[in-house]
Amino acid sequence: xxxxxxxxxxxxxxxxxxxxxxxxxxxxxxxxxxxxxxxxxxxxxxxxxxxxxxxxxxxxxxxxxxxxxxxxxxxxxxxxxxxxxxxxxxxxxxxxxxxxxxxxxxxxxxxxxxxxxxxxxxxx
Amino acid sequence: xxxxxxxxxxxxxxxxxxxxxxxxxxxxxxxxxxxxxxxxxxxxxxxxxxxxxxxxxxxxxxxxxxxxxxxxxxxxxxxxxxxxxxxxxxxxxxxxxxxxxxxxxxxxxxxxxxxxxxxxxxxxxxxxxxxxxxxxxxxxxxxxxxxxxxxxxxxxxxxxxxxxxxxxxxxxxxxxxxxxxxxxxxxxxxxxxxxxxxxxxxxxxxxxxxxxxxxxxxxxxxxxxxxxxxxxxxxxxxxxxxxxxxxxxxxxxxxxxxxxxxxxxxxxxxxxxxxxxxxxxxxxxxxxxxxxxxxxxxxxxxxxxxxxxxxxxxxxxxxxxxxxxxxxxxxxxxxxxxxxxxxxxxxxxxxxxxxxxxxxxxxxxxxxxxxxxxxxxxxxxxxxxxxxxxxxxxxxxxxxxxxxxxxxxxxxxxxxxxxxxxxxxxxxxxxxxxxxxxxxxxxxxxxxxxxxxxxxxxxxxxxxxxxxxxxxxxxxxxxxxxxxxxxxxxxxxxxxxxxxxxxxxxxxxxxxxxxxxxxxxxxxxxxxxxxxxxxxxxxxxxxxxxxxxxxxxxxxxxxxxxxxxxxxxxxxxxxxxxxxxxxxxxxxxxxxxxx
Numbered sequence: 001x002x003x004x005x006x007x008x009x010x011x012x013x014x015x016x017x018x019x020x021x022x023x024x025x026x027x028x029x030x031x032x033x034x035x036x037x038x039x040x041x042x043x044x045x046x047x048x049x050x051x052x053x054x055x056x057x058x059x060x061x062x063x064x065x066x067x068x069x070x071x072x073x074x075x076x077x078x079x080x081x082x083x084x085x086x087x088x089x090x091x092x093x094x095x096x097x098x099x100x101x102x103x104x105x106x107x108x109x110x111x112x113x114x115x116x117x118x119x120x121x122x123x124x
Numbered sequence: 125x126x127x128x129x130x131x132x133x134x135x136x137x138x139x140x141x142x143x144x145x146x147x148x149x150x151x152x153x154x155x156x157x158x159x160x161x162x163x164x165x166x167x168x169x170x171x172x173x174x175x176x177x178x179x180x181x182x183x184x185x186x187x188x189x190x191x192x193x194x195x196x197x198x199x200x201x202x203x204x205x206x207x208x209x210x211x212x213x214x215x216x217x218x219x220x221x222x223x224x225x226x227x228x229x230x231x232x233x234x235x236x237x238x239x240x241x242x243x244x245x246x247x248x249x250x251x252x253x254x255x256x257x258x259x260x261x262x263x264x265x266x267x268x269x270x271x272x273x274x275x276x277x278x279x280x281x282x283x284x285x286x287x288x289x290x291x292x293x294x295x296x297x298x299x300x301x302x303x304x305x306x307x308x309x310x311x312x313x314x315x316x317x318x319x320x321x322x323x324x325x326x327x328x329x330x331x332x333x334x335x336x337x338x339x340x341x342x343x344x345x346x347x348x349x350x351x352x353x354x355x356x357x358x359x360x361x362x363x364x365x366x367x368x369x370x371x372x373x374x375x376x377x378x379x380x381x382x383x384x385x386x387x388x389x390x391x392x393x394x395x396x397x398x399x400x401x402x403x404x405x406x407x408x409x410x411x412x413x414x415x416x417x418x419x420x421x422x423x424x425x426x427x428x429x430x431x432x433x434x435x436x437x438x439x440x441x442x443x444x445x446x447x448x449x450x451x452x453x454x455x456x457x458x459x460x461x462x463x464x465x466x467x468x469x470x471x472x473x474x475x476x477x478x479x480x481x482x483x484x485x486x487x488x489x490x491x492x493x494x495x496x497x498x499x500x501x502x503x504x505x506x507x508x509x510x511x512x513x514x515x516x517x518x519x520x521x522x523x524x525x526x527x528x529x530x531x532x533x534x535x536x537x538x539x540x541x542x543x544x545x546x547x548x549x550x551x552x553x554x555x556x557x558x559x560x561x562x563x564x565x566x567x568x569x570x571x572x573x574x575x576x577x578x579x580x581x582x583x584x585x586x587x588x589x590x591x592x593x594x595x596x597x598x599x600x601x602x603x604x605x606x607x608x609x610x611x612x613x614x615x616x617x618x619x620x621x622x623x624x625x626x627x628x629x630x631x632x633x634x635x636x637x638x639x640x641x642x643x644x645x646x647x648x649x650x651x652x653x654x655x656x657x658x659x660x661x662x663x664x665x666x667x668x669x670x671x672x673x674x675x676x677x678x679x680x681x682x683x684x685x686x687x688x689x690x691x692x693x694x695x696x697x698x699x700x701x702x703x704x705x706x707x708x709x710x711x712x713x714x715x716x717x718x719x
Contacts, residue, residue, distance in 0.1 A: 026555060086541055106544075107544040110551075112552070
């Protein structure tokens with residue numbers, strides 16, 4: 001069995017970071033690498049923890065999720081990135097779909113099953 | 125004047141003129157009946173005619189009456205052309221009264237009143253002279269003095285009808301020389317006073333006064349010369365010539381009145397025309413002043429005004445350039461006309477004193493200028509109002525946008541995030557229960573508080589958008605409820621005002637809410653805040669705290685106060701914030717009820 005998948009989550013809502021943490025904990029084979037509440041912190045954390053999978057909220061103050069994803073992929077091309085949002089996917093900026101991320105996911109669809117399937121389909 | 129009365133007066137004047145022309149021809153003693161008839165009737169016709177013309181004109185009615193009366197005196201004086209003792213004697217006495225009337229008319233031109241002190245003094249002396257020097261001698265003389273200017277009976281003149289006693293020497297030796305001297309002095313004084321008046325007036329008045337004054341000065345110089353020549357016992361032909369010229373100058377004087385009045389009418393018409401057309405183009409008060417100076421032919425014309433009471437930056441009087449000024453007062457040769465406007469503002473025009481004789485003209489000038497000033501004021505007010513309305517519309521629109529953005533953000537950050545999280549947690553719970561169904565009650569119970577939080581959140585949000593109590597129970601109830609939730613102790617004193625249009629209720633409600641928040645945030649040391657709601661010229665609301673207060677002049681009116689004001693002004697109301705350092709803050713607003 002391979003080593004567990006390290007998951008980094010980026011969301012300015014602390015409450016939801018906790019939810020992601022719980023989902024990761026409930027998903028066998030995934031470990032919580034850490035959470036960040038803004039883009040800058042996310043990039044620092046990524047450099048530090050070298051995550052395999054990164055979940056990034058689209059709507060954040062200062063640096064939005066699309067920009068964070070782009071920068072993060074520049075520095076860690078091997079990471080698997082998914083954008084998450086509480087908005088309906090239709091209401092997200094077009095750039096979200098064109099940022100090189102593997103998926104754009106409504107937050108409510110987040111679950112251990114999704115994590116597993118997503119990793120299985122896109123693992124590198 | 126009534127048209128019928130005027131026709132009657134004209135007809136009467138014509139009859140009198142004919143009578144005056146006929147008398148010399150039916151007289152046995154007239155030496156030159158044609159000349160006498162011509163002088164008598166032409167002079168009478170001009171005096172009565174010009175008098176009636178002035179009488180019929182607005183502003184010179186009184187002068188017209190004076191001149192008409194002078195004409196009547198002249199008619200009576202022409203009776204001295206008759207050969208009967210009674211008519212002759214009456215005519216001779218009226219000859220004196222005519223001179224008095226003419227002196228009065230000249231001094232009283234153009235108002236019909238003698239305004240200056242010198243003129244009044246002359247009039248008093250002239251009346252005294254008639255009463256003391258002439259009339260008392262009537263019973264004591266056999267013959268009236270000869271030659272006399274309008275008497276052409278040679279040595280055949282009738283005797284004095286009113287003579288009752290023989291003539292004492294005193295009259296011939298003392299009274300006659302004395303009264304001739306006084307008469308001469310009066311004539312000279314009138315000529316001097318009129319000349320001085322003419323010199324003292326500006327070009328606008330000179331054109332109306334010059335014809336009159338010129339003729340009058342000539343008249344009195346000639347009349348004076350006649351009296352002097354007669355007293356000196358000069359050559360009879362010379363005295364007769366002076367008498368004849370003196371007669372002519374009466375008609376010339378009457379003609380001078382006519383020319384002067386006509387000139388004045390032309391001037392007034394032109395001047396008011398220029399003023400009324402120019403007043404609409406005047407951009408500021410300085411323009412108005414120069415327009416007035418131009419129309420009054422007087423560069424020294426000055427204009428002052430006060431703002432209507434209640435104008436924020438009212439300072440009392442201002443000069444035409446808008447600078448604060450002392451109250452304008454009449455000065456040497458200057459007259460100040462003050463015109464009060466219905467809105468309480470005042471306009472003052474300082475111009476040459478002589479125009480005081482034309483109060484109606486001055487009033488028209490001032491009214492026109494005041495209307496111009498009012499127009500400028502309204503223009504400025506309207507421009508400012510439009511600017512305010514545009515700015516307030518922009519603010520209201522952006523306030524609406526901001527409110528929507530805030531609701532979206534509150535929903536997104538609050539209820540939506542919680543619901544999303546709840547959805548994920550349900551999924552997690554399902555996963556967990558699939559593996560081990562035993563702790564199901566605990567797992568489900570743990571989700572309960574999450575749902576409660578969401579309910580609270582949505583409720584608070586809905587309340588912020590439109591408080592349900594405001595919709596269901598009205599302003600007073602909603603304010604009481606808002607006061608209960610206020611962090612700073614708040615009490616509500618609300619009169620029973622019933623329900624109002626919802627836009628009025630929400631404007632007042634959110635205004636109070638903002639004031640309560642301001643008091644909570646800024647009223648340092650406040651022990652509480654009182655909200656009052658009552659009816660007075662609309663719906664009034666007051667939010668008063670006993671906190672530290674602030675200096676409104678220091679520009680503390682933040683967007684909160686602006687927003688409150690916008691809300692009330694959009695309903696046609698107003699808002700005022702009274703505060704002073706250390707004396708708390710009072711926000712008072714009003715919205716009209718009937719719209």
